[in-house]
Each structure stands twice: as structure tokens, then as C-alpha cells.
Amino acid sequence: xxxxxxxxxxxxxxxxxxxxxxxxxxxxxxxxxxxxxxxxxxxxxxxxxxxxxxxxxxxxxxxxxxxxxxxxxxxxxxxxxxxxxxxxxxxxxxxxxxxxxxxxxxxxxxxxxxxxxxxxxxxxxxxxxxxxxxxxxxxxxxxxxxxxxxxxxxxxxxxxxxxxxxxxxxxxxxxxxxxxxxxxxxxxxxxxxxxxxxxxxxxxxxxxxxxxxxxxxxxxxxxxxxxxxxxxxxxxxxxxxxxxxxxxxxxxxxxxxxxxxxxxxxxxxxxxxxxxxxxxxxxxxxxxxxxxxxxxxxxxxxxxxxxxxxxxxxxxxxxxxxxxxxxxxxxxxxxxxxxxxxxxxxxxxxxxxxxxxxxxxxxxxxxxxxxxxxxxxxxxxxxxx
Amino acid sequence: xxxxxxxxxxxxxxxxxxxxxxxxxxxxxxxxxxxxxxxxxxxxxxxxxxxxxxxxxxxxxxxxxxxxxxxxxxxxxxxxxxxxxxxxxxxxxxxxxxxxxxxxxxxxxxxxxxxxxxxxxxxxxxxxxxxxxxxxxxxxxxxxxxxxxxxxxxxxxxxxxxxxxxxxxxxxxxxxxxxxxxxxxxxxxxxxxxxxxxxxxxxxxxxxxxxxxxxxxxxxxxxxxxxxxxxxxxxxxxxxxxxxxxxxxxxxxxxxxxxxxxxxxxxxxxxxxxxxxxxxxxxxxxxxxxxx
Ligand SMILES: Cc1ncc(C[n+]2csc(CCOP(=O)(O)OP(=O)(O)O)c2C)c(N)n1
Ligand code: SF4
Ligand SMILES: [Mg+2]
Numbered sequence: 283x284x285x286x287x288x289x290x291x292x293x294x295x296x297x298x299x300x301x302x303x304x305x306x307x308x309x310x311x312x313x314x315x316x317x318x319x320x321x322x323x324x325x326x327x328x329x330x331x332x333x334x335x336x337x338x339x340x341x342x343x344x345x346x347x348x349x350x351x352x353x354x355x356x357x358x359x360x361x362x363x364x365x366x367x368x369x370x371x372x373x374x375x376x377x378x379x380x381x382x383x384x385x386x387x388x389x390x391x392x393x394x395x396x397x398x399x400x401x402x403x404x405x406x407x408x409x410x411x412x413x414x415x416x417x418x419x420x421x422x423x424x425x426x427x428x429x430x431x432x433x434x435x436x437x438x439x440x441x442x443x444x445x446x447x448x449x450x451x452x453x454x455x456x457x458x459x460x461x462x463x464x465x466x467x468x469x470x471x472x473x474x475x476x477x478x479x480x481x482x483x484x485x486x487x488x489x490x491x492x493x494x495x496x497x498x499x500x501x502x503x504x505x506x507x508x509x510x511x512x513x514x515x516x517x518x519x520x521x522x523x524x525x526x527x528x529x530x531x532x533x534x535x536x537x538x539x540x541x542x543x544x545x546x547x548x549x550x551x552x553x554x555x556x557x558x559x560x561x562x563x564x565x566x567x568x569x570x571x572x573x574x575x576x577x578x579x580x581x582x583x584x585x586x587x588x589x590x591x592x593x594x595x596x597x598x599x600x601x602x603x604x605x606x607x608x609x610x611x612x613x614x615x616x617x618x619x620x621x622x623x624x625x626x627x628x629x630x631x632x633x634x635x636x637x638x639x640x641x642x643x644x645x646x647x648x649x650x651x652x653x654x655x656x657x658x659x660x661x662x663x664x665x666x667x
Numbered sequence: 668x669x670x671x672x673x674x675x676x677x678x679x680x681x682x683x684x685x686x687x688x689x690x691x692x693x694x695x696x697x698x699x700x701x702x703x704x705x706x707x708x709x710x711x712x713x714x715x716x717x718x719x720x721x722x723x724x725x726x727x728x729x730x731x732x733x734x735x736x737x738x739x740x741x742x743x744x745x746x747x748x749x750x751x752x753x754x755x756x757x758x759x760x761x762x763x764x765x766x767x768x769x770x771x772x773x774x775x776x777x778x779x780x781x782x783x784x785x786x787x788x789x790x791x792x793x794x795x796x797x798x799x800x801x802x803x804x805x806x807x808x809x810x811x812x813x814x815x816x817x818x819x820x821x822x823x824x825x826x827x828x829x830x831x832x833x834x835x836x837x838x839x840x841x842x843x844x845x846x847x848x849x850x851x852x853x854x855x856x857x858x859x860x861x862x863x864x865x866x867x868x869x870x871x872x873x874x875x876x877x878x879x880x881x882x883x884x885x886x887x888x889x890x891x892x893x894x895x896x897x898x899x900x901x902x903x904x905x906x907x908x909x910x911x912x913x914x915x916x917x918x919x920x921x922x923x924x925x926x927x928x929x930x931x932x933x934x935x936x937x938x939x940x941x942x943x944x945x946x947x948x949x950x951x952x953x954x955x956x957x958x959x
Contacts, residue, residue: 312770314762333953338769343795347762350755354735354766357753358774362766380756488730508751508767509774511730515697515746517754526700527746527754 287335288473295468297432297461298323298365301391302331303470304439305363309478310389311337312362314351316344316370319403320459321393324365345370349377349390356381356388357516359481359507361443365391367459369400371410371417378452379418380518382542385495385503387446387481389439391455393462396649406459407649408572408623412630414454415601421539423546425553426454426601428571432466438598444479445553449546450502456600458623460573460652481505488512494525495538501545550602557596560586564593565616566665569608569632571597573652574621581658590666600628608635617665621645621658641665692719695729695749704743708894708902710861710887711741714808717864717885718779719748721871732775735764737784739815740889741808744779758789761796764803772946775875776802782809786842787822797851797880799945804874804881807844810889811926818892825928829896845921845937848882855881856921856938860909861888863934870936879944886932897928 283289289303302324305313313328315321325341332339338355342348348364355362366374371392381388396402397409410417414426425445429435435457442453482504484492488511497503503523506512519527520535528534546553559582561567566585570578575596585592595611597604608618608631617640620629629644636642645661647653696719705711722732729750736745738757745752755763760778768776778785785807786793796803812830813819820830820837823844828837845856855877859867867885874881888894888905899905909932916924917935924933943951 312766314766333957338949340765340769342762342765343791346759347765347792347795350759350762351766351769353755354753354763354768355770356766357763358767358770360770362770377756377759380759508733508753509731509771513730513749513751515752515754517746518756519754526697 284473286473287331289470290472291470293468293470294465295432296323296465297435297457297463298393299327300432300436300468301365301439301455301457301462302327304436305389305443306331306335307470307473307476308440308443309361310363310443311335312352312355312360313337313364314340314342314348314355314362315364315366316342316348318367318370320395320462321365321367321391323462324391324393345373346377349374349381352388353377353381353384353386356386357507358509361387363389363391365393367393367395368397368410371413375413375417379420379422381452382418382422382424383518384516385450385505385542386452387450387505388452389442389446389455390452391439391457394456394458402650404459405650406573406623406652408458408574408627409649411456411600411622411624411627414456421543423543424454424601425449425451425546425599426456428456428597428600429461430572430576430596431461432464433468434598435461436468436470440476444477447479447481448502449549450482450505451546454601456572458573484512493523495521496523497541497545500549501541546602553599553602554604555598556604556607557598558593559596560591560593561595561611563591565591566593566619566662567611567615568592568594568619568621568658568662569597569628570594570621571600571628574623577652577655578621578658581655581662584655584659585662590662592662597628603628603631603635605635608632612636612639615640618642619645619658619661619665621647621653621661623647623649623652692716695719695722696747697749700747703747705740706891708888708890709740710810710885710889710902710905711744711808713861713864714806714867714885714887715744715747717868718806718871721868721875725872725875727775727875731773732777733767735760735767735776735778737780737789739781739784739813741779741781742784742815758784759792760784761789761792761805765796765801768801768803769946776804777875778803778805780807781814782807782811782823782844783813783821786844786847790822794847794851797848797853797882800852800854800879800942802879802944802946804877804883806871806874806883806885808885808887809844810887810893812889812893814889814892818889825926827928828893830893841926843921843925844884845882845924849921849938852880852942853882853938854879854940854942857882857936858884858886858924859934860886860913860932862906862909862913866934873936873939877939879942
């Protein structure tokens with residue numbers, strides 16, 4: 283461990299722990315959470331680590347409180363995170379919306395488990411993907427990342443912090459019980475080799491006409507925080523560039539919602555990351571993410587041995603969705619196969635973008651386990667039959 | 668006081684020039700946001716005035732004072748103060764404020780919100796912040812109902828009160844807020860009606876100066892939605908009622924300060940004790956553990 287309390291080197295590390303360490307490397311110095319399997323280890327690690335790096339850990343009374351404490355901490359100028367699973371994720375939705383509306387950088391990790399309701403507390407699922415996209419009320423864009431390994435959970439937690447600062451918005455890390463509880467090799471590079479995006483600060487001193495929601499050219503406004511003398515007013519109501527409520531007609535709603543959507547949508551190329559495997563000659567493309575993508579590797583290999591030209595598009599960024607990729611592939615492939623540990627969520631997006639030009643075969647799973655290889659293989663075979 | 672503000676108002680009668688005297692509190696109000704949304708006779712403005720006077724006398728660095736509100740008529744306070752201010756979600760001002768305070772202990776954090784917001788939907792956060800003794804001042808404007816949404820009953824509505832959701836009279840037992848705060852762990856607890864502006868201002872000053880979870884309940888008229896059902900059609904009627912029913916009893920056991928419909932309203936400072944704050948305890952215990 284370095285003098286500053288940062289880890290560097292090669293470790294045999296659980297996914298949840300890697301997530302916590304990634305956050306620390308990214309500069310997270312505030313964690314508020316509420317215990318829930320399979321995300322608890324993140325909170326436990328943060329309880330131990332935050333004091334060591336000069337940060338604050340607090341176990342709140344529930345997830346509503348956790349999400350709000352994280353927003354408050356971010357407005358005090360500190361990078362902040364919370365971590366939860368399905369039931370807590372549901373409780374966070376209203377205040378995720380507050381974070382989006384007030385453009386508050388922060389990171390929310392969902393270690394997904396089987397649902398609905400209390401569901402399967404210790405077992406894997408990917409059932410919250412659409413909730414991640416649409417779970418809070420109103421119109422907005424969201425950024426969500428999905429790791430397939432502890433190493434990637436480490437890397438993507440850092441990236442989540444960076445994207446949240448770059449775009450001034452909450453970013454979701456949509457992992458799952460399998461990746462969160464898996465222990466694997468995790469390499470943590472020296473801190474100076476890791477890119478960290480700092481907060482975009484006002485370029486005028488207090489009293490010089492700073493407006494909290496006057497955006498830069500890229501639609502992201504610089505952010506003054508509490509205690510700096512800017513005397514900002516921040517509200518979840520529809521507001522103008524001064525941050526003042528403007529709710530008697532739709533005159534502020536139009537530019538605000540368009541900007542909140544476009545600051546992400548127009549820059550999606552910068553955000554979207556995918557992994558492409560054998561797409562050049564593919565007649566069938568498996569589209570998947572997180573642990574489901576990893577579980578699909580073996581059936582893909584088996585299918586290729588049978589002579590079926592299968593490729594894989596792994597979504598690392600799940601939201602915004604890699605629309606262009608699917609649109610490009612659709613006319614030149616025979617089918618898409620989408621294994622996911624839910625009853626069809628991202629498959630709907632694939633279908634929407636394929637727009638009838640290629641059939642989409644969902645390989646559903648209700649949660650509780652990863653797909654058996656034969657089920658994915660059967661879907662691939664059917665796709666070329 | 669500075670120059671009056673002049674502006675043109677356009678309405679159905681045409682264009683008129685309006686001269687508006689500057690508000691005496693203008694140093695701490697966002698004048699460009701006035702007039703405020705509150706009804707005439709509402710007590711929230713008085714509570715805010717007392718708060719601003721207390722703040723101006725407090726000697727606090729105003730650049731470090733943050734006001735956090737939830738949602739409701741009282742929740743709009745955050746939008747009128749010329750301070751760093753946050754208008755959050757319904758019931759969640761306290762956890763938001765907790766994040767602010769713990770992430771930057773230099774801030775003086777004030778939560779200013781309504782009874783429904785703070786102790787009905789937000790009751791869980793209220794008791795836990797008090798239990799942890801988070802260093803913040805919580806000002807609760809209690810008008811015994813949900814003013815903003817049209818006068819429904821909540822966790823402070825006295826038994827027997829008529830509201831839009833208790834058309835036959837309220838049959839739920841209300842919280843006694845000073846008792847709730849004290850039992851949960853607050854270090855300063857006071858209650859005043861908006862009739863007693865000097866005392867209210869003094870209490871707010873003491874609460875601001877206190878380290879730890881300080882709580883001031885401000886009993887306040889809502890003629891529009893609560894008074895109208897209780898023979899108090901105007902704010903003045905309610906102030907007269909406070910004059911008649913209010914009794915000052917400093918040091919009263921918070922257990923005994925329930926408010927009943929038509930009953931006395933006990934006012935005063937009920938609690939003022941010392942206790943390590945969340946951050947004090949955290950620093951002490953964690954430092955010891957890490958060093959050993
Ligand atoms: C989650 C949620 N539920 C309901 C509402 C609607 N709502 C807005 S203000 C309010 C009650 C406010 O009452 P109180 O805190 O007593 O404030 P007052 O208006 O009386 O000052 C309610 C229920 C909301 N904004 N959010
Ligand atoms: S409804 Fe009641 S609380 Fe709200 S502004 Fe009017 S008088 Fe005040
Ligand atoms: Mg009220």
C-alpha cells in the first residue's frame with residue numbers, strides 16, 4: 283500500500299472489493315450505503331478503507347438516505363458512491379432522478395440479484411437493466427456500464443467516476459452477484475498511470491455572474507459547490523440557467539430536458555465501449571454483457587467448432603445502447619442471439635435497432651444461475667437452421 | 668437600506684411601472700425571486716425572517732452556511748435565501764444535508780422544511796440524524812398539515828382536526844415533535860409560535876450556535892388549508908389563537924408538550940445539552956483504532 287493508502291500491484295481479489303478499490307483510486311472519498319447481499323462487501327470494504335484514505339463512510343438508515351447523502355457529498359465537492367442490489371436500487375430511483383436533474387456527479391453500483399422483490403438474495407440476475415434506463419420518472423439519458431470480471435469491475439468503477447465528472451451526471455455500474463462475488467486476479471496499476479477526470483469548476487470568481495446551469499459548448503455546465511462563495515441555488519424543479527425554478531409553463535423544460543438528453547446522446551461515441559469478437563465473418567452475432575457474455579464464450583466456441591460462424595458483441599457500456607453497432611450489423615448477419623439473465627430486456631433494444639432486418643433470438647434466464655452452455659448453443663443452432 | 672426596485676409589470680390592464688421597496692432582509696434574500704409563493708397570512712415568511720435575523724447576528728461565515736429544504740410550501744425557503752441552498756426531494760433534506768456536512772465539516776448546515784416533509788415522509792431520517800447527533804440545525808415549520816398539496820393530514824395533525832383527508836375529523840395520534848427529537852438524541856430542542864418573533868429568533872440563534880443536532884419547531888399558521896377548517900380564516904386569527912393558547916414553559920419535559928386541538932401550546936427551550944457529534948466520535952474512535 284502506498285503512503286496515500288492506495289493499493290498497487292497484482293491481487294487475488296473479489297469483485298466487490300475490486301469495485302471499492304477502483305472507487306478509491308478514482309478519488310472517491312465518501313461512501314454512504316445500506317447493507318444488502320450481494321453488495322455488502324463493497325460497504326464493508328469502504329468502512330475499513332475510507333478512514334485510511336481520509337474519506338468518510340456512513341451506513342445510512344436506508345437506500346433513500348444513502349442516495350441522498352451521496353448527492354449531498356458531491357455538492358460538498360467530494361467524489362461519492364453508493365452500492366446496492368435490486369431492493370435498494372428500487373428505493374434509490376427517485377433520488378437518482380434528483381441527481382440527474384441537478385447534474386450531480388456520483389456513482390451508483392448495483393450488484394444485481396434475482397428479483398422481483400426480495401427474490402434470490404445471494405444469486406445472480408441481470409433483471410434491472412431496463413430499470414437502470416427508465417427507473418426514475420421523467421425523460422432523461424443515463425450512463426451505465428457492465429463488467430464481466432473483477433478486473434473489469436475495478437476498471438469500470440474508475441471509468442464510472444470519470445464519466446460522471448465529465449458529463450456531470452450519476453453513472454451506474456450494473457454488475458451482478460456472480461462478478462461481485464467472484465475472486466480473480468486483479469491488477470491495480472500505479473496511481474500515476476490511471477487517468478482521473480477532475481471536476482469542471484467555474485472559470486469566474488464568486489460574484490462575477492456565474493450561473494450554475496449555463497453550459498459550456500459541450501452542454502455540460504461547470505460546477506460550483508457549497509461553501510465556495512458562489513451562493514448557488516440547486517433544485518429538482520425544472521429550472522433556468524440561474525438554477526431558479528421555472529414551472530409556470532414549458533419554457534424552461536424544453537431547453538433543460540433537451541440539454542440533459544443531448545449532453546449524453548450527442549457524445550455517445552465517447553461513452554460507448556464494446557468488445558467485438560469475430561464480427562467480420564459472423565453470420566450469427568451473440569449480443570450480451572456482464573456475466574452472461576462471459577458464460578456465452580464457451581457455447582460460441584462450440585458453435586464455431588461445428589462450423590457456424592458466430593461472433594460476439596459484448597456491451598461494456600450498456601446505456602447509452604450501442605445502436606449504431608446493431609444497425610450496421612443487422613443487414614449483414616443472419617440473426618442475433620441475446621443471452622441475458624432476465625426475461626428479455628436488452629434484447630428489446632437489439633430488436634429495435636435490428637428493425638426487422640435480422641431476427642433476434644432471446645435466451646432468457648429468470649435468475650439464480652448463469653445460462654447452461656447448451657441453451658445458448660441451441661439458440662445459435664436455431665438461428666442458422 | 669438601498670434603492671427601491673423599479674420594474675414594469677405587464678398584465679391584463681396594460682403596462683404599469685411598479686416600485687417595490689427593498690426588502691430589509693435583502694442581503695440574504697434572492698430579491699430577483701420575489702414575490703414569494705406564500706399565501707397572505709402564512710407563517711413561513713415570519714419563520715424565515717427570524718431565521719435570517721438570527722443568522723445575521725450569528726457571526727457565522729455566510730459563505731459556509733448551507734440551507735437544505737425538502738418539498739412543500741416551507742421547502743421553498745431554500746429558493747429564497749441568498750446562500751448556498753438545495754431544494755431536494757420530499758422527505759430527504761436531512762440525508763442530503765448529512766452528506767454535505769460529513770463531506771465538508773466546515774459547512775454550517777441548516778435544514779429548513781415542513782412538518783410533513785421532515786417527520787412524516789422523512790421521519791426515519793429525522794430520528795436517525797438526531798440519534799447520530801449529526802451537526803446540523805433542523806427548523807421545522809409545523810402548520811399541522813400538508814399545505815402545498817391542499818391541506819391533507821399528516822403525522823403532526825391533532826386528533827379531531829378537519830383536513831381534506833380527514834373530513835370527519837382526524838383519528839390518528841400525532842407526533843409530539845420536541846419529544847420525538849429529544850428521545851432520538853437531539854442536543855437542543857425548542858418550540859415557538861411565529862407570534863413570538865423575538866424568542867423564536869433567539870432560539871434559532873442558539874440552535875445555530877449549537878454543536879450537534881439542534882431542533883426548533885416553529886408553530887405556524889396555514890390559513891389557506893388548515894385555519895379555514897378551524898375558525899381561523901386569516902393568519903391573524905391564528906396569531907390570536909396562539910396568543911390565547913400559548914404558554915411559555917422553559918425546561919418543560921418534552922414528554923408533556925403534546926399539542927391538542929383547542930389545548931394549550933407549550934413553548935420554550937426544552938433541552939440544551941452537550942454530547943459528542945457524529946464527527947467527533949468518528950474521529951476519536953477511528954483514530955484510536957488506526958493508530959493502535
Ligand atoms: C415522493 C413525493 N410524494 C408526494 C409529494 C407531494 N407533496 C409535495 S409537498 C407535500 C407535503 C408537504 O407538507 P409539509 O412538509 O408539511 O409542507 P408545507 O407545505 O405544509 O409547508 C407533498 C405530499 C412529493 N412531492 N413527493
Ligand atoms: S398553503 Fe398554507 S403553508 Fe402553504 S403558503 Fe399557503 S398558508 Fe402557507
Ligand atoms: Mg406542513
